[in-house]
Amino acid sequence: MSYNIADLQRLKEFYEHQLLKDTVPFWFPRSIDETYGGYLFMRDQDGTLIDDDKAVWIQGRAAWLLSTLYNTVEQKPEWLAGAKSGIDFLNNHCFDTDGQMFFHVTREGKPIRKRRYYFSETFAVIAHAAYAKASGDESAAEKARYLFGKCIEYATTPGLLPAKFADTRPSKGIGVPMIMINTAQQLRDTIGDPRCDEWIMRWIEDIKRDFVKDDIQCVMEQVAPDGSIIDHIDGRTLNPGHAIEGAWFILHEAQYRNNDPELIALGCKMLDYMWQRGWDKEYGGILYFRDVYGKPVQEYWQDMKFWWPQNETIIATLLAYTLTGKEKYAQWHKMIHDYAYDKFNDKVNGEWFGYLHRDGRVAQTAKGNLFKGPFHLPRQEWYCMQILKNYLK
């Protein structure tokens, strides 16, 4: 099969409809915390609040989303005001005295937990950058650039943050170069920064050199510092949806660089390898974890279907299709799109369930918690709209 122009037009309209009539209205305006600022996202399937705590990652991600909608879809004042609420909450409550950000705070903004990595910071970068573009607020732009510099420092200075593991068996994860690529891309796409181009290519080179294994057709989730496979349970654990997210970050870069053929080849290869590893031939959808050699995976939820690997795969397959025109990618896109909107989308209350059993039954009903909020799904719907809008031009 392939997609013709009418198919792609329909797909664009579908994503636009879902984003603006189903996903965004589930979260807004009710999640804006009019009392303390920021957002109240920990909600059950029908929108009932199950916890008023705030996950700092998701506060930043949502401020990014609202700013991005304002920048690219429509200049709605409530989106800009909503973004400002998140930005202010981040700045007033989510930084510790040592400059690091918290991970989890109370509704009022008191710290519950700080973690030993800096993903709160990367999401604060994209939030501030998109908000600076939307509002013209120069201090937000400065904050984005300053925090991006801090992230580079954390990413390149071993020992700057406390270690979780001893030095016996050093390892590095694909998560760091991935998140840094995407952070730099967002910064560049909104307010621009002279550091981005060079750093993006360095991090892509890291992934290509150390994580992509052509001999076994695989993208590793973690490796030794020299890129070798660590043949222990953790080192063997693959996260196909995550690697596929990395694939589309690289395809996005290919598109930015005038459809650079080497980057297209790299991104498509990563998608190919991890589709084979992650697609569930029995029930459909992308499985959470796999072992590189087929041994038992320790993480308990390894064969569940989470929402976000499906979102990332919908993006990656669509982008691979629009960049290469290969029928295979249209076919994969249709498979993952049909599966995901059938199984995850809540036809009664809107938005998606987050956690399905392997066979597609809903495992638990929360729409938002410490780890899920308005990010992967609305980003997918928004970005697929953009891909298709550009392609159809």
Add this chain to the structure above:
Amino acid sequence: MSYNIADLQRLKEFYEHQLLKDTVPFWFPRSIDETYGGYLFMRDQDGTLIDDDKAVWIQGRAAWLLSTLYNTVEQKPEWLAGAKSGIDFLNNHCFDTDGQMFFHVTREGKPIRKRRYYFSETFAVIAHAAYAKASGDESAAEKARYLFGKCIEYATTPGLLPAKFADTRPSKGIGVPMIMINTAQQLRDTIGDPRCDEWIMRWIEDIKRDFVKDDIQCVMEQVAPDGSIIDHIDGRTLNPGHAIEGAWFILHEAQYRNNDPELIALGCKMLDYMWQRGWDKEYGGILYFRDVYGKPVQEYWQDMKFWWPQNETIIATLLAYTLTGKEKYAQWHKMIHDYAYDKFNDKVNGEWFGYLHRDGRVAQTAKGNLFKGPFHLPRQEWYCMQILKNYLK
């Protein structure tokens, strides 16, 4: 239904057979590491090694098991030698220079990870105490008593170990008084220690006062320092199998104290409350997590069936039956026993699978990993033998 003497005799023989002909032979002698000492327990269903790392908790637990078999079942020289291998590995490789123990080490004993709690230490206490009794080694007895003192210090000195959470919303878990009760009971039952009786009663009092909620018929997994329920996702999360394990530690104490009626009532009440919360009426077995108010549980594996909650419930129901003679407990024991030996026991290779989906299908096949090894299952089979032997006398 109830159990008659012939039923109980058959049960005793069944547990003895399973322990000595099925469970122990799966692990030993093949898991003794003849090169570096300690044990190689990370094995797939057929016994194939999937990782040669060593989990420090399980090194201690296995040295306890082998010593206990030697002390109470038969004085087999290979059990004593096997126990010594684990004791030596713990002492040679599992302590950091600050006196704290590691959580995860390599086969050679180099540190991979240290954690912010002291469960490695509690298992080292019971290992050294049981081994001291088996071997007569006075230095092992001293080590057990010294480490027990350290555990009391950790348990009673806030701030002695680094905190995972900020001070905004202080909480305490039932895990600390539970593990300390059991550690003290094991120490007392093997080499004796004058501190045990008093500390055990204090920790039981902590559980009774702060974690057992009669108004809602529930045993909380964590509470605020004053015992109030923390109405946030983590604070609402119940772990029925864990609370039921706590119930039988208290029933064990009741038995030790000449069938103390108050302790019997407390243990049975905890079992009653958490059987109602945890027993899966649809598929059988004890579910992993529940929310106290029936809201969505965040932990992804919340409705899976793990091996150890079933083991703890088999013990608790049998002990409740032998202490009270109530038919209800015989019935519950038969339900959980029949379910668990049907679904978890691997009829081909022996031992139990660790991780089932809610409906009883095997989710992954490992018999051993960083968290599973020869402990909950052989302890259950051994302790049920002891309960029945005493009862039938």
